[in-house]
Amino acid sequence: MSEKFQHILGLIENKTAKLGVVGLGQVGLPTALSFADTGFSVTGSDINKKLLDNLSRTVAPFEESGLSELLQKCIHNNKFSIANKTEDLILICDVIIVCVPTPLTENIKPNLSYLEDVMKIFANHQLDGKLVIIESSIPPGTFENLILDSIQKTNTLGKDVWSAFVPERLAPGSATREIRTTPRVIGYHDFDSGVLAKKLYQNMVSAQIITTDVKIAEISKLVENTYRDVNVALANEIGLICENYGVDFKELQSVCNSHPRVNLHSAGPGVGGPCLPKDPILLLNPQGKNAIDSKIIRYARAINDSMPEHVVDLVIRGLSHHGKSVNGSKIAIWGVTYKANISDTRLTPAERITSLLVQKGSKVSVFDPFSNESFDAIKAHDMWDAIAGRDVLVIVTDHDVFKNADLDTIKSKLATPIIIDTRRAIDGKLANSKSFTYLAVGYSGIKNETKK
Numbered sequence: 001m002s003e004k005f006q007h008i009l010g011l012i013e014n015k016t017a018k019l020g021v022v023g024l025g026q027v028g029l030p031t032a033l034s035f036a037d038t039g040f041s042v043t044g045s046d047i048n049k050k051l052l053d054n055l056s057r058t059v060a061p062f063e064e065s066g067l068s069e070l071l072q073k074c075i076h077n078n079k080f081s082i083a084n085k086t087e088d089l090i091l092i093c094d095v096i097i098v099c100v101p102t103p104l105t106e107n108i109k110p111n112l113s114y115l116e117d118v119m120k121i122f123a124n125h126q127l128d129g130k131l132v133i134i135e136s137s138i139p140p141g142t143f144e145n146l147i148l149d150s151i152q153k154t155n156t157l158g159k160d161v162w163s164a165f166v167p168e169r170l171a172p173g174s175a176t177r178e179i180r181t182t183p184r185v186i187g188y189h190d191f192d193s194g195v196l197a198k199k200l201y202q203n204m205v206s207a208q209i210i211t212t213d214v215k216i217a218e219i220s221k222l223v224e225n226t227y228r229d230v231n232v233a234l235a236n237e238i239g240l241i242c243e244n245y246g247v248d249f250k251e252l253q254s255v256c257n258s259h260p261r262v263n264l265h266s267a268g269p270g271v272g273g274p275c276l277p278k279d280p281i282l283l284l285n286p287q288g289k290n291a292i293d294s295k296i297i298r299y300a301r302a303i304n305d306s307m308p309e310h311v312v313d314l315v316i317r318g319l320s321h322h323g324k325s326v327n328g329s330k331i332a333i334w335g336v337t338y339k340a341n342i343s344d345t346r347l348t349p350a351e352r353i354t355s356l357l358v359q360k361g362s363k364v365s366v367f368d369p370f371s372n373e374s375f376d377a378i379k380a381h382d383m384w385d386a387i388a389g390r391d392v393l394v395i396v397t398d399h400d401v402f403k404n405a406d407l408d409t410i411k412s413k414l415a416t417p418i419i420i421d422t423r424r425a426i427d428g429k430l431a432n433s434k435s436f437t438y439l440a441v442g443y444s445g446i447k448n449e450t451k452k
């Protein structure tokens with residue numbers, strides 16, 4: 001073992017290594033603060049100056065359970081600070097963790113521009129004795145091409161610089177808890193980098209840490225979310241089949257899931273968030289190579305993307321049952337975030353549902369206790385204001401506050417008693433018993449029209 005390796009290993013083991021986190025978003029900030037909370041001194045950088053301003057005033061830039069408290073604690077203990085430029089952070093840190101986004105372009109291809117910008121900075125800096133970790137989700141092949149090429153401009157991997165891919169596994173809403181309890185994967189190209197990365201994460205993660213070849217790590221991250229996306233698509237498709245048979249998806253789901261090897265996911269309004277709609281696309285677009293085709297992954301994406309249209313069809317069906325047309329109707333939407341009890345609206349199905357309804361001539365009002373986003377619809381003051389005088393209530397997100405909301409109050413506010421419950425937040429049978437027209441993905445409360 002070289003002296004340089006021994007030195008960085010010692011710094012990591014006794015937590016005197018200075019850590020830097022590049023990109024302080026929904027992955028980077030919980031990562032930076034969680035390492036700071038274990039005793040490391042952590043510096044963060046970001047290109048978003050407003051976000052840095054907020055952080056320096058100890059204001060958490062987004063809603064995440066426990067994040068605000070952690071931020072206050074780490075700033076108070078002098079364990080977390082901000083660098084105005086990534087260049088400054090590289091100069092002072094021994095370990096640098098990159099957590100910048102890798103979104104999609106408008107034509108649905110991986111957009112690596114944020115990562116490329118950061119790697120350009122690395123390529124222009126002396127990285128002698130440092131460990132560079134990549135947490136951003138990347139198309140397979142990116143580590144060996146882009147990352148290693150950049151960090152080896154001035155140094156040699158395994159000799160005077162080390163690097164590993166450690167895919168983030170943070171679910172918005174439970175990030176600060178799950179970061180310590182979810183097993184982690186370390187992908188390495190040279191063995192010593194794997195050893196250093198494992199030592200680093202052992203300081204913070206109480207769960208298993210698996211080391212593997214970097215290509216497996218790259219692919220595994222994307223397969224995990226593709227697995228979920230495909231399973232949700234299957235659930236959505238089964239939901240549509242249930243509507244045809246006139247049976248209740250939820251009841252079917254609980255019957256099927258009594259089998260020890262079946263885990264039928266929940267049907268709903270479609271799939272949103274920063275990960276599931278994107279990672280299957282990264283999986284099929286290897287870095288520097290031709291795209292791969294996969295029918296099941298492509299169809300799953302298409303099914304999930306089509307669900308907002310199905311929700312609008314349910315709205316139209318509910319209205320026509322009452323002799324009303326969607327054009328000129330008044331619709332209320334409860335929930336704009338992509339899943340329950342978080343403030344994140346990225347790629348949320350609520351956006352498409354709202355815009356389709358507006359296109360069809362509906363007047364739409366929305367309410368979400370976690371977000372001010374309204375997608376150009378009317379923003380209501382509260383959940384009851386949102387439904388006052390409306391023809392249809394569409395529940396798009398199952399925030400706790402919407403679950404089992406009082407049906408008598410809903411009925412007294414709505415102009416027409418129609419509920420489209422995309423998340424099964426309300427008891428459908430109870431709603432039917434109170435003379436609501438209650439429809440859900442996989443629950444056709446109205447007698448099936450396609451039945452022969």
Ligand code: SAJ
Pocket residue numbers: 168169170171172224225228232235265266267268269270271272273274275276338339
């Ligand atoms: N959804 C359904 N039906 C289901 C489950 C989910 O319609 O049965 C929808 C949700 O409503 C949401 C979307 O799918 O719109 C995605 O939600 P999610 O709960 O699958 O989670 P994310 O995107 O917040 O986080 C995922 C998680 N990945 C897996 O569970 C494999 C998380 O653990 C990852 O860390 C995260 O992606 C990530 O960062 O990659």
